[in-house]
Amino acid sequence: MHAGRCKNLPMPTPPRPLPQRPPTxxxxxxxxxxxxxxxxxxxxxxxxxxxxxxxxxxxxxxxxxYRPQAAAQQLRTGASGLITLALPSLTFTYYSDIAQAFIDEAQRRGRTVVLHTTSAGPEAERTVLQGFERVLGDGVIFNPLQLWEEELARMERTSQPTVFIGEHLPEQLPRGCDYVKIDNEGASFEATSLLLDQGRRRLAFLGAIPSAHGVQPHSSGTLRRDGFLRALAAHGLDPSAATIQEVGDWHRQDGADGAEALLERLPEVDGIVCGNDDLAIGVLSRLRRHGRRVPEDVAVIGYDDTPDAPFTSPPLTTVSPDKQALATTVLDLLIERIGGYDGPPRTVMTPYDLVVRESTALLPA
Amino acid sequence: MHAGRCKNLPMPTPPRPLPQRPPTxxxxxxxxxxxxxxxxxxxxxxxxxxxxxxxxxxxxxxxxxYRPQAAAQQLRTGASGLITLALPSLTFTYYSDIAQAFIDEAQRRGRTVVLHTTSAGPEAERTVLQGFERVLGDGVIFNPLQLWEEELARMERTSQPTVFIGEHLPEQLPRGCDYVKIDNEGASFEATSLLLDQGRRRLAFLGAIPSAHGVQPHSSGTLRRDGFLRALAAHGLDPSAATIQEVGDWHRQDGADGAEALLERLPEVDGIVCGNDDLAIGVLSRLRRHGRRVPEDVAVIGYDDTPDAPFTSPPLTTVSPDKQALATTVLDLLIERIGGYDGPPRTVMTPYDLVVRESTALLPA
DNA sequence: TGGGATATCTGCAACGTTGTAGAAACGCTC
DNA sequence: GAGCGTTTCTACAACGTTGCAGATATCCCA
Known part of the structure; x- marks a missing residue:
């Protein structure tokens, strides 16, 4: 609260307190x-x-x-060595897992990951597409959830080198980007077939999300549901009579809530294919509370093979995407683009595995 | 394989292909x-x-x-708006949770998080201390695991504004940093007392890590063990006779392995205090396999209140650190230092809660 | 001994931005 | 209509780094 200012005192070199610039x-x-x-x-x-x-x-x-100053290097050379990773939220185990995979793989290539999360919604995703407020990194890895397909299709070219991951991107991508995806539909088909081959017939898919405002969030849900339906058809069942349980989101709690609703709709259910592991974990907790035995009464399948899956009760059968392969592939493509490659958009499919655990054990019968 | 070089052909402005510099x-x-x-x-x-x-x-x-170029701004002003977050690994749910908390809180303050993981070991942690190879961000949030205390104590000042989180840092910190911690010992005391007050007497602590090379990794384990022992003493039991189960690391699998060992050593165990939730999840899976009922035969307590905790079987009682408070406090301190504050190191304690769920339900007796 | 290649080092300019200082135009008052 | 303060705009320099084009010095071979 020292109000008076000494106007005329010539300050001899005001001793800059901390921001002592690093050596150059x-x-x-x-x-x-x-x-x-x-x-x-x-x-x-x-x-x-x-x-x-x-x-x-x-x-x-x-x-x-002495350590080189990244800012000056970038200004001079035009490259920062930074890669932006834009994911929905690290609170989904699946995303924190792949985030770690990307960080490791980037570190291995001498690059640093800037993490950006878009759980805030479509606004946040649009920011990513437009390249953020400032020009910062050399490229983006982007897993959109809520982005309108048309919005992306309208773009002529992305604002910086971009590799998309995740699902439900338009066929026709803008210039300057690539797309690495996982065969969701096929994986879901395979998972569902496992249950059908065991003789289970009263299956349900849990994980559809009601679409609001024409937005199709979590569209992996759609693909996984489609694989589920195709498997039913392939085994002679009527897909139009199938039980599709909607959920609010894809967290554990949504799985729990969805399971409650499902048990009311289809008490005789004997197999549940879930949109992801987190949902499955919620489902397991409610089946238990309702006295349903897994896998004797009901089989449960998840998706993602999160680190939880081997330790649920019972251990969870799940689709395991190859996260390492994903990270490697994505970074290869992205760094190629950062290096100057400007060919047309490429789409690459990465592999998955069906990991069978006790939650789908064969009935002793 | 075009070996010949055209020395004398004057290239008239070689059309730079992609790296079309952004507008300035x-x-x-x-x-x-x-x-x-x-x-x-x-x-x-x-x-x-x-x-x-x-x-x-x-x-x-x-x-x-047009979008401003961060590099030029940083070069001119000396500030990048970047904050480096150095954590052991996102594969621990606890760390991915707090990473998300920091990202959100930083975004809210117009800053961007650069994520660095140090699971690689002490070498990686030393790199963080030395400020990385390049001068990049304005400050660091650092959760060391393996760092020798002496190493830190030897430093005169950190290479950039730093806030440490986690446990077992030396009393005497270098200049230029602050330290935000959680009362691990107290929380563990409270958790253990809960079991003792229920009349349980054959307790074990699971989560000690054998120290190699004088390194004290996961020292939160030490503090949590100390709280456990103090609670025993406060209830008239002999701490020196307590069962301390060592584990290799703090993942779910280590909990499972530790539980196997523990059941062999102390078959009549009726309460297990675990170093974190991941360990507890592994423990639960093995208790189940061995036919022990939780909480009837054995009570289990975790630490961290990860999103898993409410959905384990049975839902897990656990210590819940206030991650939001942690993020807010840490960023306040760090940004103050980035702004030029250069006072002596400050230590702040953030709050926690004991969240009681079914894994420690009272015995019906 | 000369000529060309090779090795070692240097100065200059530029990357895009912002702080400082000041020029120019304007409006007001006496 | 001179003087003064305010508004509006601009030129210049500098942040730390690296590409380029050279300046020497050294070496090898004819």
């Missing part, structure tokens, strides 16, 4: 008695530097603790 | 017929710009899709 090439150069450029050459392993000079420079670097 | 202030200025600085003034809401000029500039900005 200039500082190193001064100590090593060489030009700035030579220091730069040493840092960048330019071969034509005498060993003696190199040693002197390296010593100076160590002495002042 | 200069481009906008040209279109709007004003100086670069005026565009900058408009972008930064400098008040002394005529409305007509402002409109013209805004139109030009929209026309070319």
């Amino acid at each position: 090439l200039r500082d190193v150069a001064e100590i090593a008695q060489v030009s700035i450029k030579t220091v730069s050459n040493v840092v960048n392993d330019y071969p034509y530097v005498k060993q003696a000079t190199r040693d002197r420079v390296l010593a100076a670097i160590a002495q002042v603790g | 202030l200069r481009d906008v200025a040209e279109i709007a017929q004003v100086s670069i600085k005026t565009v900058s003034n408009v972008v930064n809401d400098y008040p002394y710009v005529k409305q007509a000029t402002r409109d013209r500039v805004l139109a030009a900005i929209a026309q070319v899709g």
Whole structure:
């Protein structure tokens, strides 16, 4: 609360408190008695530097603790080494798993991941598409959930190199991007067939999301449901009579709520194919509460093979996408685009496995 | 394999293929017929710009899709708006939860999170301490696991503004950092007391990690164990006779393995306090396999209140750290330091709750 | 001994932005 | 209509780095 200001006192070099700028090439150069450029050459392993000079420079670097400033490098070279990963939310185990896979794989390639989450909704996703408020990273890995297909289809080209992951993107993608997906429909078909082959006939799919405003959120739900229906048809059942249980979202709690509703609609259900593992975990908790035995009375299948799956009660049969392969493929494509490749959009399918655990054990009968 | 080089052909402006640089202030200025600085003034809401000029500039900005380049801003101003979050691994639900909390809170403050994971070991943690290879963000939030206390104590000051979270940091911290912690010991005391008050007497703590090379990894385990032991003593039991079950790490699988070992050592166990929820989930799965009923035969308590906890079988009693409070507190401190504050290290304790669920239900007796 | 290649080092300019200082135009008062 | 303050705009420099084009010095071979 010191109101008065000393207007005329000439402050001799106001001692800048903390923001003591980190050492620069200039500082190193001064100590090593060489030009700035030579220091730069040493840092960048330019071969034509005498060993003696190199040693002197390296010593100076160590002495002042020099580290290159990413901002200046980026300004000069146009590349930041940053990759933006835009996911719905880390509170879904599936996404935190793939986030880790991407971080590891990026670190392995000398790149750093900037994480952005879009659980806020379509507004947040649109921000991602438009390239954020500031030009920051070299490219984006983007898993949209709520994005209107038409919106994406309208774009002529993405604002920066982009690789989409997830589901339900339009056939016709803008220029400047690629798309890596997982065969949801096929995986769901395979999972459902497993139950049908066991003789179970009163199956339900849990995980459809009612579409609001024409938005199709979690459209992986749609694909997985389609695979479910196709499997029914392939086994001679009538898909139009199938039980499709809607849920509010894809968290554990939604699975629990959905299970309550389902048990009311179809008390004799003997197999539930869930949209993901989190839903399945909620389902298991409610089946237990209602005294249904798994797998004796009801079989349950999840999707994602989250780290939880082997430890649920009983351990959960689930579709396991190859997250490592996903990360590798995506980064290959993205870095190629960052490097200047500008061919037409490419679509790549990555593999999955059906991991069979006790929640779908064969009936002793 | 085109070996020959055309030395003398003067290439007239080689058409740079993709890396078409994004529009700059200069481009906008040209279109709007004003100086670069005026565009900058408009972008930064400098008040002394005529409305007509402002409109013209805004139109030009929209026309070319101008977005400021973070790198140039950082170079000029010295601040990037980036905050580095260094965590062990997102595959622990606890860490992915707090990562999300930090991302949200940072987004709310107009800052972006760079995520770095250090599961690779002490080497990776040392890199964080040294400020990484390049100067990138404005500050770090760092949850070390394996860092030698002495190593940190030896530092005079951190290489950039830092807030530590987690456990077992030295009393004497370097300059330039703060420390936000959770009262692990107290929480564990309270959790253990809950079981003792129910009359359970053959308790075990599961989650100690054998220390290798003098390193004290997961030292939260130590604190939580200490609280456990203190509770025993406070209830008139002999802490030196307590059962402490070691585990290899703190994943679900380690909980499962630890439970197997524990059941062999102390078959009559009637209460297990686990180092975290993931361990508890593994424990529950093995108790079930061995036919032990929870909570009738054995009560189980976890730590972290991960999203799994309400959905385990039975739902898990657990200590719930206030992640939102953690994120808020940490960012407050960090941003204050980034802003130039350079006072001595501060230590802040954030609150927790004991969430009682069925895994510790009272015995009907 | 000359000529060309090779090795080692340097200065300059530019990347896009913003702080500073100041020029120019305007409006007001006496 | 001179003087002064306010509004509006601009030029310049600098942040730290690297590509480019050279300047020397050194070496090898004819």
